[in-house]
Amino acid sequence: MSKSKEKPYGPALAKLMSEKTKVLSQAQAFAQMGLAQTAQPLWQTAGSLEERIAPRLDAIGRNREAAVHRISAATCYRNAGEFSMATNLFQAALAGPLNDASRADVQRLLEECLGELTTSLSSRAAVAV
Amino acid sequence: MRLLRQNIERLEGWYPNLFLEPHLVAAVTVLSEYSGSPATVDVRGENIAQLAANENELQLDLSWQQAAEAKAERLRATMQRKPLVELAATAVALMVAHRLLDLGEVDVTAYGERADFRAVRRRCVLEISGTEVAAEFDRRHREKVAQAVTNPFGWDAYVVVILFSAKGHRLRISRHEYREESDE
Numbered sequence: 001m002s003k004s005k006e007k008p009y010g011p012a013l014a015k016l017m018s019e020k021t022k023v024l025s026q027a028q029a030f031a032q033m034g035l036a037q038t039a040q041p042l043w044q045t046a047g048s049l050e051e052r053i054a055p056r057l058d059a060i061g062r063n064r065e066a067a068v069h070r071i072s073a074a075t076c077y078r079n080a081g082e083f084s085m086a087t088n089l090f091q092a093a094l095a096g097p098l099n100d101a102s103r104a105d106v107q108r109l110l111e112e113c114l115g116e117l118t119t120s121l122s123s124r125a126a127v128a129v
Numbered sequence: 130m131r132l133l134r135q136n137i138e139r140l141e142g143w144y145p146n147l148f149l150e151p152h153l154v155a156a157v158t159v160l161s162e163y164s165g166s167p168a169t170v171d172v173r174g175e176n177i178a179q180l181a182a183n184e185n186e187l188q189l190d191l192s193w194q195q196a197a198e199a200k201a202e203r204l205r206a207t208m209q210r211k212p213l214v215e216l217a218a219t220a221v222a223l224m225v226a227h228r229l230l231d232l233g234e235v236d237v238t239a240y241g242e243r244a245d246f247r248a249v250r251r252r253c254v255l256e257i258s259g260t261e262v263a264a265e266f267d268r269r270h271r272e273k274v275a276q277a278v279t280n281p282f283g284w285d286a287y288v289v290v291i292l293f294s295a296k297g298h299r300l301r302i303s304r305h306e307y308r309e310e311s312d313e
Binding site: 009014022025032046101 | 146147148149150151152204207208209212215216234235236237238239240241244245249279280281282283
């Protein structure tokens with residue numbers, strides 16, 4: 001969709017994005033500081049907020065931004081250890097209007113995430129046995 | 130040469146939706162290892178419309194209060210060097226972005242291993258990196274530019290790379306147009 005068809009965010013979406021940025025910047029900072037356990041629930045919350053933001057961006061004609069927020073949601077869930085959710089969102093992002101470089105990045109991230117999902121499922125199965 | 134004076138502690142007030150406490154403490158941690166307050170950073174702007182042609186080189190004086198140094202000491206003891214430098218670079222870059230570019234509110238997205246900053250009311254992204262190795266400075270800038278011009282938003286980009294060094298801190302800020310040919 002062309003830039004001219006994009007609508008402004010509106011106050012509700014702007015507030016949601018601001019809330020997400022606060023949580024996501026906390027998660028990133030704690031992760032960088034090596035505080036993975038503190039960051040974990042924040043990644044989960046940020047992922048959930050990004051998931052809510054993406055379709056709202058689609059609805060106002062900002063499809064490319066929506067795809068980026070799906071990548072962000074997937075990354076957050078992956079960092080939270082929620083590999084199934086992350087995989088679905090990386091796949092959803094690939095259905096969006098990404099440039100070649102981003103598409104290649106997301107394909108790689110998806111493959112890595114599928115590997116992590118497989119490992120996670122195998123270790124759960126081993127524990128169950 | 131134009132001089133910008135800036136107190137590091139003011140950063141959080143400019144970006145109320147960002148969690149920046151560790152970043153500003155990291156900036157004090159790194160800068161205070163090289164000098165007392167204020168620390169001087171040589172800034173070079175490239176293709177920055179907000180700077181007049183004869184203003185491409187600036188001096189940034191970054192100051193902090195003594196209370197921040199106690200927090201800095203604790204952070205130094207607990208954090209690895211590379212992420213510490215990245216947090217510090219983010220703090221300094223966001224300060225310069227506020228002073229020179231007037232980006233307004235910034236949104237953050239997670240993209241693989243990295244954090245992407247972008248302006249909310251303007252169509253531009255901000256790529257930031259920092260190093261303490263002088264030989265890496267220009268290469269890091271080139272890498273960040275290559276990344277920025279194919280950013281997933283499809284917007285123009287500002288790249289800010291900072292060198293923290295005993296021989297003088299340096300900051301390079303440049304603006305780059307998005308490469309349309311990478312679109313599908």
